[in-house]
Amino acid sequence: MDNRTIVVEVVYALADKQKLLRLTLPHGTTVRQAALQSGMEAHFPGLDLANSPLGIFGKAVAKPDERVLEDGERVEIYRPLIADPKEVRKQRAARAAKAKAEGQDA
Template sequence: MDKPEIAIEVVYALADKQKLLRLTVPAGTSVRDAALRSGMAAFFPGLDLASAPLGIFGKAVAKPDERILEEGERVEIYRPLIADPKEVRKQRAAKAAKTKADDAEAN
């Protein structure tokens, strides 16, 4: 007897192009397997689905190779970060502190 199937969505977006694919996968499919089965890489050359960070409905999945999907879930393929958000905030705070110190000296 065939394994039951579930309906899911897989999405990926760039600033100027987005793609949502609806597909049916065997029950027991992992998040990573669903991303690989989606064929999303055909629409986005250079997309590495084997190592891309993945999530479900806006929440990152720590172990996408182990997390099993449920009916109706949306797998999201995330782009790699260009800059570390913590580092950017730290730099912004340092710049603001310097500006404040410079303004205090000028007065």
């Protein structure tokens, strides 16, 4: 039987509150299992760890139920996006173009 363990961090943040938990877990723990075992939902009611997008050190993990963690990694729980980044960029570019056109007309 494999009794080895790993130490990982699990983090989640809102605009006004952040939490970092350090966990010792069995070797072979997946990204999703670490998030579920963190108990983070006790600190953030309504957080759905079973369906939240997850990442490691700022990179999204496509299959968090399959990706096995290594010692020292940091699991990040991501929030849903409020706005589509592509749409926000389009709107910003349209405003800049409009402002530039209005500046040339004056």
